Amino acid sequence: MTTTTRQSRHLGIPIDRPAQEVYDYVSDPANVPGWAPGLARSIELVDGRWVGESPMGRVVVDFTPRNDFGVLDHDVTLPSGETVHNPMRVLADGPGCEVVFTLRRQPWMSDEDFHRDARAVTADLTALKRLMERS
Numbered sequence: 001m002t003t004t005t006r007q008s009r010h011l012g013i014p015i016d017r018p019a020q021e022v023y024d025y026v027s028d029p030a031n032v033p034g035w036a037p038g039l040a041r042s043i044e045l046v047d048g049r050w051v052g053e054s055p056m057g058r059v060v061v062d063f064t065p066r067n068d069f070g071v072l073d074h075d076v077t078l079p080s081g082e083t084v085h086n087p088m089r090v091l092a093d094g095p096g097c098e099v100v101f102t103l104r105r106q107p108w109m110s111d112e113d114f115h116r117d118a119r120a121v122t123a124d125l126t127a128l129k130r131l132m133e134r135s
Contacts, residue, residue, distance in 0.1 A: 006107075009118055012100040013125040017132045019070060019097035023090040025132065026099070027066055035128040038120035039076065070097075099125060 015022055025031055029050045032043045040052025040059060050061045057079035064073040070090035077083045087102040101121050105114045 007105040007114070009103045009114075010100055011103055011118060011121050011125060012098050013122075013129050014093065014096060014098050015129050015132050016096045018095065019090050019092035022097050022099060022128075022132055023070055023072070026072055026088075026090065026128065027063070029061065029063055032061070035131055036124040037127070038124045099128060101125060 026035065029043060029045075032040050032050075032052065038055065040054045040061065043050050043052035043061065045051075050063070052059050052061055059079065060077040062075045062077075064071055070092070072088040072090060074086050074088065075083050076086060084106060085104070087104075089100050091098045091100060103114075103118055103121055109117070
């Protein structure tokens with residue numbers, strides 16, 4: 001049996017706000033442009049799906065249903081038609097939390113593409129931290 005495992009990086013950031021508060025904000029797709037402009041600078045609900053304008057072009061973002069476990073997984077359908085699954089979690093940590101995004105290297109990514117994607121996700125997580133801790 002042959003299996004192919006992709007390289008992953010777990011990118012996390014501590015946020016000095018309650019986990020539920022962070023989860024409530026991030027789980028609302030309308031808030032994406034406020035904390036993740038690397039994913040979508042604008043987003044709107046079109047025929048029951050969230051469609052965003054991203055640095056890559058028009059994307060469709062499908063979010064996991066709200067849940068009690070802090071799971072914020074979302075699938076992003078790229079302009080090419082390919083869909084990328086993005087695991088994401090809010091983990092309670094005392095009075096604060098940590099947000100963890102698992103970045104998976106896609107088969108077409110060069111080393112530089114993977115590092116660039118990691119920088120973009122880190123920038124989005126940093127924006128989320130600033131936004132949430134300002135509240």
